[in-house]
Amino acid sequence: MTRTPVNVTVTGAAGQIGYALLFRIASGHLLGADVPVKLRLLEIAPALKAAEGTAMELDDCAFPLLRGIDITDDPNVAFDGANVALLVGARPRAKGMERGDLLAANGGIFTPQGKAINGHAADDIKVLVVGNPANTNALIARSAAPDVPDDRFTAMTRLDHNRAISQLAQKAGVGVEDVKKVTIWGNHSATQYPDIFHAEVAGRNAAEVVNDEKWLAEEFIPTVAKRGAAIIEARGASSAASAANAALDHMHTWVNGTAEGDWTSMGIVSDGSYGVPAGLISSFPVTTKDGSFEIVQGLEINDFSRARIDASVKELEEERDAVRALGLI
Numbered sequence: 001m002t003r004t005p006v007n008v009t010v011t012g013a014a015g016q017i018g019y020a021l022l023f024r025i026a027s028g029h030l031l032g033a034d035v036p037v038k039l040r041l042l043e044i045a046p047a048l049k050a051a052e053g054t055a056m057e058l059d060d061c062a063f064p065l066l067r068g069i070d071i072t073d074d075p076n077v078a079f080d081g082a083n084v085a086l087l088v089g090a091r092p093r094a095k096g097m098e099r100g101d102l103l104a105a106n107g108g109i110f111t112p113q114g115k116a117i118n119g120h121a122a123d124d125i126k127v128l129v130v131g132n133p134a135n136t137n138a139l140i141a142r143s144a145a146p147d148v149p150d151d152r153f154t155a156m157t158r159l160d161h162n163r164a165i166s167q168l169a170q171k172a173g174v175g176v177e178d179v180k181k182v183t184i185w186g187n188h189s190a191t192q193y194p195d196i197f198h199a200e201v202a203g204r205n206a207a208e209v210v211n212d213e214k215w216l217a218e219e220f221i222p223t224v225a226k227r228g229a230a231i232i233e234a235r236g237a238s239s240a241a242s243a244a245n246a247a248l249d250h251m252h253t254w255v256n257g258t259a260e261g262d263w264t265s266m267g268i269v270s271d272g273s274y275g276v277p278a279g280l281i282s283s284f285p286v287t288t289k290d291g292s293f294e295i296v297q298g299l300e301i302n303d304f305s306r307a308r309i310d311a312s313v314k315e316l317e318e319e320r321d322a323v324r325a326l327g328l329i
Ligand code: NAD
Pocket: 011, 012, 013, 014, 015, 016, 017, 018, 042, 043, 044, 047, 088, 089, 090, 091, 092, 109, 129, 130, 131, 132, 133, 134, 156, 157, 159, 160, 188, 238, 239, 240, 243
């Protein structure tokens, strides 16, 4: 039986993450090796030609799963019938720009995109916001789409989750496949809290295996939380291939489910769990099954974790208040 192609919309398609993402979507790494896809690439007018160049290269790969590529600068066209939307394009902070300017500029991107999703996307739409500030951009898009359920809007903290797994595996001297149940709490920013108190290393509690609070507080947490800045410093450009990889992981896990005995981290609309105010888009430990996710409940939060979760949530509240003051939500 020939499956109906899934419509996948990618914004910022001509950017560096887009270039690392599109070829892997078309070769089956987003949804699976048996799922055909149609790509819709959204770009701003000056970047349409570059997006066309990428589309030419996609054609030249002769991917059997790729059933079409549309390129547009109109969000209403880009999101028409979209089943999956990866919102990558965002306004980077320019020299002299205040935080309010940055949030306002992103409001000009994510409000129309949220409206277009509301008006034109398929009923089963799943949205992942990658463009920074990812949690608050997701909040803006979410607010502009009142007819779409809360649980369809997510923000990416999977890159932080993957970074945390890798750092912990190196410290414990095990393979990444032996690390489970790491959690990223809060914002995709330097205030995020990578939590290993519930994580497992080869079936044992990770905090006990590591047994080194100084490493945890002074090395692990800052390394994960500031990794994005360290990559920019080293590469002269922000993470691209690892960010694209995390976007594929996020959506693949959402659609196909978490493994038994493990969970992932996703920025999702809070229902008030763990004292995170309802409505904020904050990262939580989640399990996924049949295209839905649930927050992992009942985890004991110690004082060390509580203070760090609260600090990141406070930053999210400040970002929310700023976009509210700008009339964006
Ligand atoms: P980039 O500058 O290379 O590409 C961004 C693209 O977005 C550009 O081609 C630009 O033309 C396009 N764009 C701008 N406004 C648009 C609009 N209104 N509609 C459609 N496209 C638009 O940037 P990049 O390296 O690809 O990064 C993209 C975003 O992802 C940045 O905001 C970056 O900070 C963020 N990021 C997030 C994570 C994460 O973990 N959440 C990780 C890495 C990067």
